[in-house]
Amino acid sequence: xxxxxxxxxxxxxxxxxxxxxxxxxxxxxxxxxxxxxxxxxxxxxxxxxxxxxxxxxxxxxxxxxxxxxxxxxxxxxxxxxxxxxxxxxxxxxxxxxxxxxxxxxxxxxxxxxxxxxxxxxxxxxxxxxxxxxxxxxxxxxxxxxxxxxxxxxxxxxxxxxxxxxxxxxxxxxxxxxxxxxxxxxxxxxxxxxxxxxxxxxxxxxxxxxxxxxxxxxxxxxxxxxxxxxxxxxxxxxxxxxxxxxxxxxxxxxxxxxxxxxxx
Amino acid sequence: xxxxxxxxxxxxxxxxxxxxxxxxxxxxxxxxxxxxxxxxxxxxxxxxxxxxxxxxxxxxxxxxxxxxxxxxxxxxxxxxxxxxxxxxxxxxxxxxxxxxxxxxxxxxxxxxxxxxxxxxxxxxxxxxxxxxxxxxxxxxxxxxxxxxxxxxxxxxxxxxxxxxxxxxxxxxxxxxxxxxxxxxxxxxxxxxxxxxxxxxxxxxxxxxxxxxxxxxxxxxxxxxxxxxxxxxxxxxxxxxxxxxxxxxxxxxxxxxxxxxxxxxxxxxxxxxxxxxxxxxxxxxxxxxxxxxxxxxxxxxxxxxxxxxxxxxxxxxxxxxxxxxxxxxxxxxxxxxxxxxxxxxxxxxxxxxxxxxxxxxxxxxxxxxxxx
Numbered sequence: 001x002x003x004x005x006x007x008x009x010x011x012x013x014x015x016x017x018x019x020x021x022x023x024x025x026x027x028x029x030x031x032x033x034x035x036x037x038x039x040x041x042x043x044x045x046x047x048x049x050x051x052x053x054x055x056x057x058x059x060x061x062x063x064x065x066x067x068x069x070x071x072x073x074x075x076x077x078x079x080x081x082x083x084x085x086x087x088x089x090x091x092x093x094x095x096x097x098x099x100x101x102x103x104x105x106x107x108x109x110x111x112x113x114x115x116x117x118x119x120x121x122x123x124x125x126x127x128x129x130x131x132x133x134x135x136x137x138x139x140x141x142x143x144x145x146x147x148x149x150x151x152x153x154x155x156x157x158x159x160x161x162x163x164x165x166x167x168x169x170x171x172x173x174x175x176x177x178x179x180x181x182x183x184x185x186x187x188x189x190x191x192x193x194x195x196x197x198x199x200x201x202x203x204x205x206x207x208x209x210x211x212x213x214x215x216x217x218x219x220x221x222x223x224x225x226x227x228x229x230x231x232x233x234x235x236x237x238x239x240x241x242x243x244x245x246x247x248x249x250x251x252x253x254x255x256x257x258x259x260x261x262x263x
Numbered sequence: 264x265x266x267x268x269x270x271x272x273x274x275x276x277x278x279x280x281x282x283x284x285x286x287x288x289x290x291x292x293x294x295x296x297x298x299x300x301x302x303x304x305x306x307x308x309x310x311x312x313x314x315x316x317x318x319x320x321x322x323x324x325x326x327x328x329x330x331x332x333x334x335x336x337x338x339x340x341x342x343x344x345x346x347x348x349x350x351x352x353x354x355x356x357x358x359x360x361x362x363x364x365x366x367x368x369x370x371x372x373x374x375x376x377x378x379x380x381x382x383x384x385x386x387x388x389x390x391x392x393x394x395x396x397x398x399x400x401x402x403x404x405x406x407x408x409x410x411x412x413x414x415x416x417x418x419x420x421x422x423x424x425x426x427x428x429x430x431x432x433x434x435x436x437x438x439x440x441x442x443x444x445x446x447x448x449x450x451x452x453x454x455x456x457x458x459x460x461x462x463x464x465x466x467x468x469x470x471x472x473x474x475x476x477x478x479x480x481x482x483x484x485x486x487x488x489x490x491x492x493x494x495x496x497x498x499x500x501x502x503x504x505x506x507x508x509x510x511x512x513x514x515x516x517x518x519x520x521x522x523x524x525x526x527x528x529x530x531x532x533x534x535x536x537x538x539x540x541x542x543x544x545x546x547x548x549x550x551x552x553x554x555x556x557x558x559x560x561x562x563x564x565x566x567x568x569x570x571x572x573x574x575x576x577x578x579x580x581x582x583x584x585x586x587x588x589x590x591x592x593x594x595x596x597x598x599x600x601x602x603x604x605x606x607x608x609x610x611x612x613x614x615x616x617x618x619x620x621x622x623x624x625x626x627x628x629x630x631x632x633x634x
Contacts, residue, residue: 068476070632089632090478098476102469108278109271120267121477 020079021046021173021204022067027076029062036062038227039076044206044220046172049199051218051235052208053247055255059227060208061101064175067206068098081172094122097166097174097203101181103158105165107151111142114150115165122169136164156187160194167198174198176207180214192217212248221247223254230254264479268487276491286453286495290502293445295510298438308392311338311346311355318366324377324403328359333395343378350382357381357392369407431516431599438511443594444567446503447529447587451561454496454530456554458488459537463550466541475631485629489534496530497523516601522594525607528614529590535621536586542628561585566592586617 020043029037037059044050054060065071067080069089078085081095105114112133119129137143140160145153153161159179167174176195180188192214199205207218215221215235222232231238231254238250277283310328314321328334338355340346349355358380368375379396381389465471474484507513515522537554544550564571564578565587571579582588589610596602604611 070472070475072632090480093476094478096476098473100469100472100476104469104473106271106275106470107468108275113271113274117267117271118473118477121264121479123264123478 020044021081022050022206023079024063024067025077027063027066027078028074029059029066029071030074036227037066040224040227040229041076042222042229042232044173044204046204047199047202049195049205049207049217049219051215051221052206052224053210053212053215053221053251054208054224055210058224060224061177062227063224064177064206064208068096068175069093095172097169097171099159099162099166099174099176099179101177103155103162105150105158105162108149110147110149111137111153111161112146114161115168118165119168122171124169132168136168140164156183156190159183159187160191163191163194163198167201167203170201171203173204173206176205178208178210180209180211188214212246212251215247215251223251225254226259265483265487268479268483269490272487272491276495282457286499287502289449289452290446290499290506293449294442294503294506297445298441298511305388305391305395306333308334308388308395309337309354309356310334310392310396311340311349311358312336313340313343313346313358313360315342315363316361316365320366320369320407321361324361324400325359327403328396328399331395331399333392347380350380353382355382356385356388357396359396439513439599440595442503442507442511442513443515443598444591446500446507447590447594448562448567449499449503450496450526450530450590451533451558451587453499454489454492455533455537455558457495457537458492458534459541459544459554460547460550461492462488462538462541463544463547466545467547481626481629481631485538485625489538492534493527493530497526500526513598515598517597517603521602521604521607522597524604525590525593525611525614528611528618529586529593532586532614532617532621535618535625538625539621539628542625542630561587564588586614589613589617 022044023042025041026039027037027041028035028039040063052060052064062071066073067078067085069080069085069092073086080092083089083091083095085092106117109117115133115136116129119132120126124132133146134143137146142157142161145157150158150161163174163176163179166176180191183191188211195205195207195217207214209215218235220232220234221238223230223238231241231250233241235247239245239247242250242253244250244253312325314325325336329336334357338346338349340349343358343360346355346358346360350358358378360378360380362376362378365375365377377400379393381393383389462471465474504515504519536557540550540553540557544553562585563569564574564582564585566582567587571582571588574582593602593607593610596607
């Protein structure tokens with residue numbers, strides 16, 4: 001599923017040939033004596049699907065929350081969409097979409113009401129909202145659920161809706177925190193199709209996961225162990241390096257190094 | 264942006280199975296039912312009579328006590344010991360013992376003794392029960408004396424009577440005093456409690472995080488939580504006014520506009536207080552508990568039930584920090600005395616100070632990102 005152009009882009013990033021949309025430099029977060037994220041540095045290029053892999057408790061969510069401006073870093077720098085994550089967090093927020101690990105649309109609002117709410121908040125023009133909502137629901141095959149309360153939807157659909165809401169305003173970057181947790185394989189497959197569609201629209205995708213088959217779908221992955229980056233490369237290169245056939249095996253070898261207990 | 268947030272809040276409010284009903288039920292409860300319950304007039308005091316004299320005079324005295332309307336004669340005993348047992352069995356609150364020779368002493372010695380014994384387990388009932396009885400006896404005493412003296416036409420008896428004139432509440436009706444104050448409780452609950460619990464609820468189910476990652480400013484987020492509850496709070500208050508008018512014919516002596524203006528400031532202050540609580544509480548349980556602690560303190564310190572002047576000095580000082588106190592004063596003054604805005608400036612400034620203090624604190628303590 002890797003596209004040659006994407007790989008070329010990634011190489012350019014690695015060679016420092018163009019401005020990255022996300023960049024972290026020695027980003028660190030400590031809670032008391034516990035270092036959740038330990039001085040991580042990386043860059044993500046525009047249009048990339050960047051996978052952030054790691055066991056539970058490796059620090060994936062903490063790192064993502066810092067990039068989204070939800071959490072203040074203890075030290076280090078980060079830039080998202082050209083804005084400083086600490087000093088310009090409100091600017092960052094205008095340019096990103098975010099889908100949290102826990103489903104967090106309003107359960108007591110209808111499907112179209114949730115879309116309208118977030119579209120409105122991000123400043124999508126009032127006139128555009130209704131036709132684009134219909135268009136979106138048609139694409140998702142969701143028309144019949146337009147007036148359903150969100151709490152009545154099955155989890156797989158909720159996740160698809162949450163993702164669609166998070167990119168409705170065409171952000172530069174979308175952050176997905178374990179978007180497919182608890183979702184069945186067929187729905188996960190569909191979900192990844194949506195992610196590809198978003199990437200085709202030029203949206204950079206930053207996704208955390210601990211499903212290693214999903215890691216194969218990413219253009220580039222970063223493996224986090226105990227809050228530190230152990231590897232960052234194309235999935236293909238990592239497999240070559242470890243001389244294994246799947247990302248799962250790569251991860252198994254990496255994760256063995258972990259000393260931190262999963263939460 | 265605010266428009267979309269308000270749409271959301273109103274939809275969620277009216278979609279809630281419970282809240283819209285509460286807005287109607289609370290004002291009805293408070294105006295129709297609470298005044299009947301929260302009543303400090305003591306009636307139906309159980310009286311035990313020990314009439315050892317059994318003379319016309321002693322009978323007259325007993326009848327007079329009964330006719331006062333405060334007492335229910337539940338026990339007539341032959342002797343004091345039996346009467347005391349009825350107190351122990353909780354059948355009587357007050358004993359009136361009329362000794363043998365009551366009439367004889369009254370006529371011959373111009374003086375006679377009776378004994379009142381009160382059960383002080385319920386202090387108010389015992390205290391007022393014996394006080395009413397004393398005044399009945401002294402009244403009886405005067406009447407007897409006047410009767411005698413007037414039978415002798417040589418004396419013209421100067422007789423005086425105290426007739427109190429109760430300004431602002433001529434009939435001393437308890438509900439006139441309570442209902443205006445209780446209305447403020449509703450505003451405090453709907454405008455202070457509900458938005459705070461709503462925000463903490465969003466924290467608990469994670470939806471607030473989705474908001475925090477959007478460009479919604481904290482001011483807009485907070486205001487979108489407050490406006491719907493203000494609207495609802497004022498609807499409730501208005502229902503109270505209407506019910507008070509229909510069922511008790513209770514109309515504010517002053518201007519209703521004055522009440523609305525000061526109530527807006529109060530609501531601003533109290534919802535600010537709720538927001539402060541919501542910023543510190545991580546769970547609904549914590550929020551509820553903190554709210555109850557402070558609201559109970561505010562209520563007891565407010566003079567709603569007991570006059571602030573009766574409190575010890577230190578408590579009176581604390582009472583200055585209860586926003587409820589000032590607003591309850593406002594409602595009572597406007598309803599009963601007809602005070603105008605210029606006479607309520609103290610309350611207005613106090614409430615404004617609370618509003619600035621609590622809302623300032625709320626904005627400073629609200630964080631879109633955590634440390």
